[in-house]
Structures are given as structure tokens and as C-alpha cells.
Amino acid sequence: MIRLTEIGKEFLLGEQRVHALRAINLRIDRGEYLSIMGPSGSGKSTLLNMIALLDRPSSGVYLLNERDVTGLGDDSLARVRRENFGFVFQFFHLIPRLTAAENIEVPLILAGLEPRQRQARVKAVLESYSLVDRAGHRPDQLSGGQRQRVAIARATIMRPAVILADEPTGNLDQATGRQVIHLLEQLNQQGITLILVTHDAEIGGHATRRIKLVDGMITEDTGVTA
Amino acid sequence: MRTEDTLQLAARSILANRLRTLLIVLGVAIGVSAVIVLTALGDSARRYITGEFSELGTNMIAILPGRSETTGGPPPLMGETPRDLTIDDALALARSPLIKQVAPLMLGSAPVAHAGLEREVTIFGTTAAMQDIRKLTMAQGQFLPDIDPHLASPVCVIGEQLASELFGNSSALGQWIRIGDRRFRVYGIIAKSGVSLGADLDDMAFIPVASAAALFNTQSLFRILTEARMATGISATSGEIRRIIKDRHEGEDDITIVAQDSIIATFDRIMLALTLGIAGIAAISLAVAGILIMNIMLVTVTQRTEEIGLLKALGAPQRQIRNLFLTEALLLSVGGALVGLLLGLAVAELLHRLYPVIPIAAPLWSIFAAVGIALATGLLFGVLPAVRAARQDPVSALARR
Numbered sequence: 124m125i126r127l128t129e130i131g132k133e134f135l136l137g138e139q140r141v142h143a144l145r146a147i148n149l150r151i152d153r154g155e156y157l158s159i160m161g162p163s164g165s166g167k168s169t170l171l172n173m174i175a176l177l178d179r180p181s182s183g184v185y186l187l188n189e190r191d192v193t194g195l196g197d198d199s200l201a202r203v204r205r206e207n208f209g210f211v212f213q214f215f216h217l218i219p220r221l222t223a224a225e226n227i228e229v230p231l232i233l234a235g236l237e238p239r240q241r242q243a244r245v246k247a248v249l250e251s252y253s254l255v256d257r258a259g260h261r262p263d264q265l266s267g268g269q270r271q272r273v274a275i276a277r278a279t280i281m282r283p284a285v286i287l288a289d290e291p292t293g294n295l296d297q298a299t300g301r302q303v304i305h306l307l308e309q310l311n312q313q314g315i316t317l318i319l320v321t322h323d324a325e326i327g328g329h330a331t332r333r334i335k336l337v338d339g340m341i342t343e344d345t346g347v348t349a
Numbered sequence: 350m351r352t353e354d355t356l357q358l359a360a361r362s363i364l365a366n367r368l369r370t371l372l373i374v375l376g377v378a379i380g381v382s383a384v385i386v387l388t389a390l391g392d393s394a395r396r397y398i399t400g401e402f403s404e405l406g407t408n409m410i411a412i413l414p415g416r417s418e419t420t421g422g423p424p425p426l427m428g429e430t431p432r433d434l435t436i437d438d439a440l441a442l443a444r445s446p447l448i449k450q451v452a453p454l455m456l457g458s459a460p461v462a463h464a465g466l467e468r469e470v471t472i473f474g475t476t477a478a479m480q481d482i483r484k485l486t487m488a489q490g491q492f493l494p495d496i497d498p499h500l501a502s503p504v505c506v507i508g509e510q511l512a513s514e515l516f517g518n519s520s521a522l523g524q525w526i527r528i529g530d531r532r533f534r535v536y537g538i539i540a541k542s543g544v545s546l547g548a549d550l551d552d553m554a555f556i557p558v559a560s561a562a563a564l565f566n567t568q569s570l571f572r573i574l575t576e577a578r579m580a581t582g583i584s585a586t587s588g589e590i591r592r593i594i595k596d597r598h599e600g601e602d603d604i605t606i607v608a609q610d611s612i613i614a615t616f617d618r619i620m621l622a623l624t625l626g627i628a629g630i631a632a633i634s635l636a637v638a639g640i641l642i643m644n645i646m647l648v649t650v651t652q653r654t655e656e657i658g659l660l661k662a663l664g665a666p667q668r669q670i671r672n673l674f675l676t677e678a679l680l681l682s683v684g685g686a687l688v689g690l691l692l693g694l695a696v697a698e699l700l701h702r703l704y705p706v707i708p709i710a711a712p713l714w715s716i717f718a719a720v721g722i723a724l725a726t727g728l729l730f731g732v733l734p735a736v737r738a739a740r741q742d743p744v745s746a747l748a749r750r
Binding site: 168172175177178197198201202204205206210212214216218220221229230232233234235237277281 | 354362365656659661662663664665666667668669743744747748
């Protein structure tokens, strides 16, 4: 489904040319559970952003569902993101003035859905993440675990094919972190592709396919590389 | 994204940040109300002044003896004395179909006495038509009777101040007073109207023009006041007047014609220019409010970098983010414009209560202009922050913490 060919990313830091990614070749199939690990500065977040189409590669080709998305404009990329990816961030990134339910609703609003449809979908999602009694709370009235559940609910509401999680447990205690990972794994079992970036070997070890990144290069891949 | 949702999201963020909202609304409101109040003042002054003038009748044409020449050339060999305007000239004008009515005016000064009290006042010799032409209202009694202008009659109409000077609290109506060396019966008293075009109508006396001719021993009129039948026909009527008097003055064009409407029109233009100037100055405060909007919106964009990054990650195209911020700026300026509108109208109303003589009211065009400029500034100064928000790079926006 996702196919990266010779993807490279470099940028200038002062006078110095920094290679964040070097010639990455990666194929990810539908329904995979993939973890990307590596020390900080290894380029794992950059790779995730690249897959998420938030960042543009300096070189290489990105095929998403056999379609070349490397050269798309900003607005086309936005649409592709909306239709294919759900995001879970380390810092949750909830909009502070909106309630939990409204935060979950945001992607639907951006997609231009009718209010009636939106309400039904938000209600269903709130129920499946047992957030019904928290629906009217603002993010600052929620615990870390609840916030991340809201974020996951938001990531799944557009029914994406891929969930991209960037250190989703980084701001949570161990127990809550495990719950969140469990929740994400359940999604994977339902057939959603799960790509997890983490520096935590224990969490990363859960994944059925593990990729290790050092200095912008894949040094280890337990899955079959195309 | 649906328009209602854009509006709602923008409104949510406006309500969430009360202080910011208050500051912007206040800034725009002050600008809008300044424009409304200042134009209301200017426009009211204009209407007050032109109103005062047109009280004299816009159709009024005054005829003065003598001609004011503005062309150069050598002085005439023989002394050229203008012919007097006479009562017969006035009667000749009255026969013209273009002229509705004519009032000859003879001017002099004479002592007016009653029961040992004496006072030197201005005496106007005229006819009954004067009342209508100068729009005079009577406090008591009637104006001069409509009699043959050649007929002297011992009646007079006096101003209120003169009446109280001579008679105190007792009634002046029907009493005999002495003007110069003649006796006149007080026929009516003119209501207080203050100074009107240089003549204090409170402290004077009207007598029939023939009586004035006898009193001052002259045939020459100070001027003839005429009222044209149609306001639009002022220039045609002026030509007619010139022709009639020329015929009667052996072909000499020796009169000066002053039309009331041209004076009013000039004043109107001057005051309108002044009002527009004042409104322009007030509009500068709206521009300042616009810069305030831009400033605060730029701060907002910086504060909400993370949120913008998130919206982009969730698939919002640049247009949506731009519209969100633009809508916010626009809603803020709409709010400011409405508050300013109410504030401006309230202040104008308050001023009107304080100075009831001057009819202070904001002209409709200024209300539309003020609100329109407020919205335009909101849009104009909202564009830069909105574009900046829309162009943010999602990766760095999300990474900032």
C-alpha cells in the first residue's frame, strides 16, 4: 500500500548539510503492525512525517496505493491525508477550547459532513472508547489517558486505512501507556495499518514488524523488504 | 468544510479569548462611533445653517439698486448715478407671471416713542407681502394690511423687544406710538426669531411703504424682495426682472440681483466638504483599529501554531485555514462595527438632547460608510495573518512545544 523508493531528506543547518534520511526503501502492506525505533535524531519522526505526507522528501518516490504522491500540491496532500491517515501524537494536540466530543468531530467538520451524520459518528466513537461521560469535558479537565483516548478517537473517526502514532505513550505513565497501546493494537486487529514511532524498546517489541533507524538509514527490518 | 461550521469555529475561538475580543471590538467600535458622531455633527451644522437660510425662502430674489461692476475699463466721462428703485418698479414686477409676490423695502432709522419712553430703532417700510416672503410669524395681532402701496396708513407692526421696551408688561396691541413726527397704531407684534440675515427683527418696526416714504421724505427703495413662482426658474425669473427694470429705467441695466438659492447652495457645498473632511479624519481611527486587528491576529496565529499544524495534519487545505482566521477577523470587526454603531447613535442622541436647537442626527450614508469601512479594514488587515497561518509548515508547527 505504501511504497517508498530511495527516499532521502536533507536540509541545511547553517552551513552544514544534514541528512535526516538517506535512501530509504520501504514497503508497507495493508494491515501491518510496524514499529519504527531508533535513538533520538535517527530520523524516525522525519520518516513518519514523510509517510504521513506532512513533509516532502528531497529525493525519491512515494507511491500510495500505486499513486505517485511525491509531487502533489499542498491542498491535494491535505485531502490525501484526510482520507488515508489518522494521527496520534505524543502531546495529544487537542484544541483546548473545544470539548472532547468537539475535538473528535473536527476531522468530520473539515471534511464538510452534515451535522446529523457527524453527531451519529461521534456518538458511536465515544461509546466504543468509553468516553461518553467525558464528552462535554474540555481537554484540561481530562486525564492524560483520557486525552490520548480522545486523540485516538479523533484519529479513527474518518475511518483511515493507516494510523500513525508518534510516541503515543511518551507523556503517559506505564499503566495508561499500556492501555493506549492495547487500544491501538485492537484497531490493528480490525485491519487498520498501524505505524508506531517510539524509542521504548518494550513497546516497540510488540509490533509484528520492527524497523530500526540509525542516522537516517534502516539498519534492521524484521519484515520482508521489497 | 461548510460555511456554518467555519463561522461556528471562528465564533468559538472569539468567545474563548475574551480579552482579545474586547480589545479589538473596542478599537473598531471607537473608530466607527467617531465617524458617526463627527459626521453627525458636521451634517447637522450644515442642515442647521441651510435651514436657517431657507427659512427666508429659497425662491427669494433680492433686487438692489445700482450695479456692482467687476469689469475693468476707464471710468465713465459723466458721473453715472444709478436710478432709484421705486414703488412703481415693484408694482411693475408684481405684474410678471413669473413672480409670485413682491415686497418693496424702504429702510430708515427713527425715534419711536410712547408715554415718555423713546427708542431709536430701524424702520422698515414695506407691504403685506413681506410677511410671506420673509416667513414672519406673529406673536399678537396681524401684519400690515394689504392696501395700495401708494397709500400711507398710520399702522405699524413692531418687534417683541421694542414692544416690551415701550410697554413693559402691558399690552401694546392697539396702542398709539410715535415714530418720528407721526403717530401709528400698533397693529401686530412679530414673534421672536432672533437675528435674521443681519436685521434684528426683535427691535424694529414695520410701517406701510408709503408712510415710510413720507416719513423719510424719499422715493428710493432700499431693495425689492420678490418670490419666484418656481424654485427651478430662478435664472429665468432673474432675466425677467432685469428686462422689466431695464425697460422702466430707459434701457439702463442698473440693478444687482441676489438669489437666495445660490447662497444656500454655496454654504451647502462648503459644509459638505467640511463634513467629509471630518469624517475622513475619523476614518483614520478606523485604520488604526485595523492595524490593531492585524497585530492581535498575528499574535493569535503565533499562539495557535500547534492548532494550525494539527488542522493541517487532519487534512485542512490552506484555503480552510485562511478562511477560519479571516472569518475570525471579520466577525470581530462586525462586532466592533455594531457596538460602534450603537455607541455612535447613542452619543449623537445625547448631544441632540443637550443641544436641542441643533438637529444632531447621523446621516444614513455615514452609518453605511462607517460600518462598511470597518468591515473592509477587518478583511484587509485580517488577510496577512490568515495567509501566514495558512502557509505554516505542519511539521514544524506540530513539533513546537
